[in-house]
Amino acid sequence: MALLEPDTIAAISTPLGEGGIGIVRLSGPRALPVGLALFRRADGSALPPPAAQTAHYGRVYNPLNGETIDECVLTWFHAPHSYTAEDVVELACHGSNLVLRRVLEAALREGARLAEPGEFTQRAFLNGRLDLARAEAVIDVIRARTDVALRVATQQMEGQLSQEIRTIRETLIGLLAEIEAAIDFPDDVEPLATEGLIARAEAARAEALLLLRHAEAGRLYREGAAVVIAGRPNVGKSSLLNALLRESRAIVTEIPGTTRDVIEESLHLRGLPLRAIDTAGLRATAHPVERIGVRRTRAEVEAADLILFTVDASVGLTPEDSVLLAELAGRRMIVVGNKIDLGDRLDAAALPVGTPVVPLSALTGANLAALEAAIYDSLIGAETSAAEILVSNTRHRRQLEEAAAAIERAVEAAKAGFEQAVVAVDLKIAAEALGEITGETVTEATISQIFARFCVGK
Ligand SMILES: Nc1nc2c(ncn2[C@@H]2O[C@H](COP(=O)(O)OP(=O)(O)OP(=O)(O)O)[C@@H](O)[C@H]2O)c(=O)[nH]1
Ligand SMILES: [Mg+2]
Structure with missing residues (x-):
């Protein structure tokens, strides 16, 4: 090499x-x-x-x-x-x-x-x-687009995540050392009490889960959240994009089917980088250009972190809206009831249970702030403070999840009365998964892959 x-x-x-x-x-x-x-x-x-x-x-x-x-x-x-x-x-x-x-x-x-x-x-x-996690954070510092994203990256570059990971890993390695010593020197070393083993392993798992708690928020700060505005033609999707951007970016007309291509713009919401994406109105159409637009809309909706499902509140929910809503079941979504300056006939009871609804007017800007608050709450949640976010990189998250799952298996095995040598197998897997974050146990292929994402000269 x-x-x-x-x-x-x-x-x-x-x-x-x-x-x-x-x-x-x-x-x-x-x-x-x-x-x-x-x-x-x-x-x-x-x-x-x-x-x-x-x-x-x-x-x-x-x-x-x-x-x-x-x-x-x-x-x-x-x-x-x-x-x-x-x-x-x-x-x-x-x-x-x-x-x-x-x-x-x-x-x-x-x-x-x-x-x-x-x-x-x-x-x-x-x-x-x-260490590896700190080196990876260098690229996040370079690419950070908001203050909060920068703070998350800087914390990692300075080694705060690495320190947490090392502490968990040391707990596991300590347990492994004690288990192995008792196996290798049965006459001299007392075997570890099973309750103690379980308690320490569970504590390590709890630490890993705590780091994972804000990992999704961390990913959104790092990568930016894709917020897709979708809905029937003419409900005011492009007007909503323009209102969020506070500029007249997308063409708005009273003709249904105005937007045919995907329009994407960046904005920030309380330090959260967003990609706001306006799309072609969803309807069955024979027009070949519009059909391509509708296909693109569906692809964007598929990849969205959050869907702003926009309806015309002045007419209320139409059968077409209901069909589209049913298709989006299970997705992270906010229903935007637009055009309330013309009246609000939207019946919240007709919407899927638990879906946040924000009535507003993209034309006058009325209640736009409520939508921004709802977007932030839906993506990040009120209880997440940026200072608590240590995990933002998907690779780190996957390793932590693998470690937590392996510790859980180890605890189950210990509770079921398996020999400690068996329990040790999963503890070792967990320690290795954590070592891949900081680089103690990482393969050369992984290293090459990680640094290939950097720019030349860094
Ligand atoms: N009164 C009122 N009119 C609105 C509002 N929002 C949009 N409109 C009007 O509704 C019409 C359609 O708006 P667009 O933003 O182009 O709607 P769209 O959903 O992007 O439409 P397509 O691109 O065709 O799918 C335009 O005439 C807008 O001026 C609103 O809040 N109040
Ligand atoms: Mg449009």
């Missing part, structure tokens, strides 16, 4: 585009020699090997023809005090695509290799500077 070779990697680490500063980063044993080969001081002389953790002003130039590429500040991070824990050199130039590409090409000619996506962070993990 390339990632285990101690080669030197290089990449443009700042976003492509125009900017005040752009950085080419080098990491690995030859970072300094490669960096120095491209660098001259302001007076044109070569920079002698610099002291650790220093920055130097000069020029970056092309060793092939001696031409200056740009002004540059070379920063030298002596291992292990760097992002990757390896020797790192950063060449900070002006933020120009052309400049940065030339510097990168020169570095590659001097023997560096182009970094894979996420390879700098991967090296930080492999060199033990960050």
Whole structure:
């Protein structure tokens, strides 16, 4: 595997585009020699090997023809005090695509290799500077779109989730050690009392479940929630999208079948990133374009985190509405009774039990705030505070669920009077599942998969 070779990697680490500063980063044993080969001081002389953790002003130039590429500040991070824990050199130039590409090409000619996506962070993990959950959170910090999403990601990057996971895992490993000691040295070690084993395993499971309690909210903060506006034609779906966005984004007309394509826009609700999706009105139609639109609507509804099922409250629930509602049974949904400025004939008793209903007017904006509150409550719930969210990554969630299920099996086996050697099998599975979150027991394939999601230069 390339990632285990101690080669030197290089990449443009700042976003492509125009900017005040752009950085080419080098990491690995030859970072300094490669960096120095491209660098001259302001007076044109070569920079002698610099002291650790220093920055130097000069020029970056092309060793092939001696031409200056740009002004540059070379920063030298002596291992292990760097992002990757390896020797790192950063060449900070002006933020120009052309400049940065030339510097990168020169570095590659001097023997560096182009970094894979996420390879700098991967090296930080492999060199033990960050555990896996913390390294994964780096990408979430970069991608966070709201304050709350950023806070959740930062907590993980700083190791709060890792700490919780490690504590649970240590409980399990402690139990396993005691069980195994009693099996291996039956004459010297007292077997663990079954009640004690059960109590400690159950406590570990309770901790895992506590972390999982807000995992769905964590996912929504991390990925954004898909909120799909659906309903019959002409009920005011596009008007509702525009009202939520506070801009005239989608075309609104009195002609049923106006919207034919899916329209998606981002917005934030109390720190929750939303993708608000307006769709073609659902009806049987012979028009080929509208038919495609209806098909797309159904696909969006399928993938929605929340459906805003919109009806015309001024006429009340129609038979067509009822058919559509029946199709959506079991989905997370809010019924929006629109056009109340024209009257409210919506009979809440005719709606599925427990479905939240919000009467409003997309035209006047009346009661829009109530809909926003209902969206937030439906997705996040009033009892979830962002500070409690530690799990947001689906991979972490799956591992935690696997661990909790394995502990549960272990407890069942202990209660049923199975030998502790049997109980230990599931405890071990649980400990391994948790180790995959922080990286203690993770496979190389998983690691590659995780870092491939990063951008180049990170
Ligand atoms: N009085 C009143 N009219 C509304 C309200 N919301 C929408 N309308 C009107 O209803 C008509 C249809 O609105 P749209 O937002 O285009 O409806 P739609 O559900 O997107 O329709 P399709 O895209 O055809 O499915 C337009 O004439 C809107 O001005 C409302 O709250 N009150
Ligand atoms: Mg529309």
